[in-house]
Amino acid sequence: MNHFCQQASRLASDKLERRLSLNESLRLNIHCLICSSCRHYTAALRLLHVTLRKTHEAEPPQKLPAATRQQIIRQCKEQPE
Amino acid sequence: MEAWVSAWGDFLFRYAISRVQDRDIAADLVQETFLAAWKGRQSFKGEASRKTWLTGILKHKITDHIRQQIRRRKLETALDDDPASPWFQDDHSWREPQRAWHDSPDRLAHDKDFRLALDDCLSHLPARQRLVFILREINGDDSEEICKQYDISTTNLHVLMHRARLALRHCLQSHGFGASS
Numbered sequence A: 001m002n003h004f005c006q007q008a009s010r011l012a013s014d015k016l017e018r019r020l021s022l023n024e025s026l027r028l029n030i031h032c033l034i035c036s037s038c039r040h041y042t043a044a045l046r047l048l049h050v051t052l053r054k055t056h057e058a059e060p061p062q063k064l065p066a067a068t069r070q071q072i073i074r075q076c077k078e079q080p081e
Numbered sequence B: 001m002e003a004w005v006s007a008w009g010d011f012l013f014r015y016a017i018s019r020v021q022d023r024d025i026a027a028d029l030v031q032e033t034f035l036a037a038w039k040g041r042q043s044f045k046g047e048a049s050r051k052t053w054l055t056g057i058l059k060h061k062i063t064d065h066i067r068q069q070i071r072r073r074k075l076e077t078a079l080d081d082d083p084a085s086p087w088f089q090d091d092h093s094w095r096e097p098q099r100a101w102h103d104s105p106d107r108l109a110h111d112k113d114f115r116l117a118l119d120d121c122l123s124h125l126p127a128r129q130r131l132v133f134i135l136r137e138i139n140g141d142d143s144e145e146i147c148k149q150y151d152i153s154t155t156n157l158h159v160l161m162h163r164a165r166l167a168l169r170h171c172l173q174s175h176g177f178g179a180s181s
Ligand SMILES: [Zn+2]
Pocket: A004, A005, A006, A008, A031, A035, A037, A038, A039
């Protein structure tokens, strides 16, 4: 007998990318009722999704290194007008 | 030129870093961008803003760089396309039971160890998977734009995201993030 878990894991990911069809959404939800692995995996993806967006916001501001700045200005000056 | 660099240098640098994940490469790409913009300054018609124009040039440089990288790492790209999943058994059930993960996104996002683990896990993804995943999930870029820029179908994008999530979830768990104690 084939299990639905592999498909469920794909649907759990797709759910974060697109709107699932009613049929897909029902199949995923019903499967998660009986399968704790898929239930935990689906919840983990959602947690990861929210966390990753927050890591982007928490990123410290990056500055273009001074050496690169000087190099750019020098190289542009060397260009013929 | 000095004015351009001070006005948009940091912005372009941040934009490049978030896409190539390497400070040195990002700095090189920004440098090439300013040089190309300077050489082509006559062709700037002023229809778009100067910032949009520069960002457009940078986007091309980033795409070229990533295509080169993918070409150079043929092996990794082959892995990208491998449909066999190490996470499932032949009957499509999980190889290992999945455990519950309770944590706070706010806490994790500011946790240094989590960030280190995340960087390590991301670095182990095949090149294209990593790129698409970062653009989409971390930077929050529009899927349509990603598909157009990297010439992949929406279904391809969803497959790459799915594989990246499976791999990340398991990698993070091996670093101690992903199962509640
Ligand atoms: Zn299942």
